[in-house]
Amino acid sequence: MTGRIEGKVALVVGAGSVGEGYGNGKAAAVLYAREGAKVFAVDIDEAAVTETKRIIENEGGVCATHTGDAMKADQVEAMVNACMGEYGRIDILHNNCGGSIPGGPAELSEEDWDFQIDFNLKTAFLACKYVLPIMEKQGSGAIVNISSIASRTNIGRRLCAYQASKAGLIQFSNAVAFQYAGKGVRSNCVVPGLMHTPLVEARVAGQAYDGDVAKAIADRDAMCPAGKMGDAWDVAYAALYLASDEARYVTGAEIVVDGGVTLKSF
Numbered sequence: 001m002t003g004r005i006e007g008k009v010a011l012v013v014g015a016g017s018v019g020e021g022y023g024n025g026k027a028a029a030v031l032y033a034r035e036g037a038k039v040f041a042v043d044i045d046e047a048a049v050t051e052t053k054r055i056i057e058n059e060g061g062v063c064a065t066h067t068g069d070a071m072k073a074d075q076v077e078a079m080v081n082a083c084m085g086e087y088g089r090i091d092i093l094h095n096n097c098g099g100s101i102p103g104g105p106a107e108l109s110e111e112d113w114d115f116q117i118d119f120n121l122k123t124a125f126l127a128c129k130y131v132l133p134i135m136e137k138q139g140s141g142a143i144v145n146i147s148s149i150a151s152r153t154n155i156g157r158r159l160c161a162y163q164a165s166k167a168g169l170i171q172f173s174n175a176v177a178f179q180y181a182g183k184g185v186r187s188n189c190v191v192p193g194l195m196h197t198p199l200v201e202a203r204v205a206g207q208a209y210d211g212d213v214a215k216a217i218a219d220r221d222a223m224c225p226a227g228k229m230g231d232a233w234d235v236a237y238a239a240l241y242l243a244s245d246e247a248r249y250v251t252g253a254e255i256v257v258d259g260g261v262t263l264k265s266f
């Protein structure tokens, strides 16, 4: 532990993982704890967030958990109140919730469109809605939003709702950054590329590769100029920088963590 965020309180929304191993939110929660933060880990899946807490406590870190749906205003308000009840402040808000359902406008159902906008964008809005007044009162705070390179490029799949919502998340983050720049509150995005997280096995392989996990991994690796996908720790270390005081003059920024994928033309 090097204490890069020693003594801070980090509220991580979507802090579990859909499968074994480390998703982006879980890795961020564990890394924040390793670097000295007290973590408030929230997830819709109690077992997943309990596993994150178990890892953090096994390593000697501090973690409290809360189960709730980040797409529902009353549950987000309850989650923020619970974090305040536990630790009395919120220094870092990490908005990790998100995911894709494939389809262009003609194929995608209205329900799947609405779900993705809510999952990728409304979750960040609701968390900010209840956390920002607290950070403003504190005179300090750092918000880290997890976007995607799908916000700026095409990765060979039809993902219109995911692309639109992840692009919207960046501009939402920028709007918050601008409004709160004079109040000590920063808002930034990490923009991951093709990462090998449990999501690949749990969802992507089924959505785009008829459940063929080996093909999904090989195909995604081949799309990366580095020859290999990144992983959840690559995303977590970028988030750690943005969450820390090392980034005290950084707001409205995007850190692309993609091994050069967006430099490539397909």
Ligand SMILES: NC(=O)c1ccc[n+]([C@@H]2O[C@H](COP(=O)([O-])OP(=O)(O)OC[C@H]3O[C@@H](n4cnc5c(N)ncnc54)[C@H](O)[C@@H]3O)[C@@H](O)[C@H]2O)c1
Binding pocket: 013, 014, 015, 016, 017, 018, 019, 022, 023, 024, 025, 026, 042, 043, 044, 045, 048, 068, 069, 070, 071, 096, 097, 098, 099, 100, 146, 147, 148, 149, 191, 192, 193, 194, 195, 196, 197, 198, 199, 200, 232
């Ligand atoms: N893996 C990639 O290649 C990749 C690339 C770019 C961006 N991303 C982004 O990273 C983020 C997810 O990464 P991950 O690896 O942590 O995914 P994950 O699905 O493993 O973890 C997300 C966690 O969020 C929880 N969750 C789902 N719905 C929720 C809700 N309504 N309320 C509260 N919690 C909820 C899940 O239970 C899960 O534990 C997403 O925003 C995704 O778009 C991933």
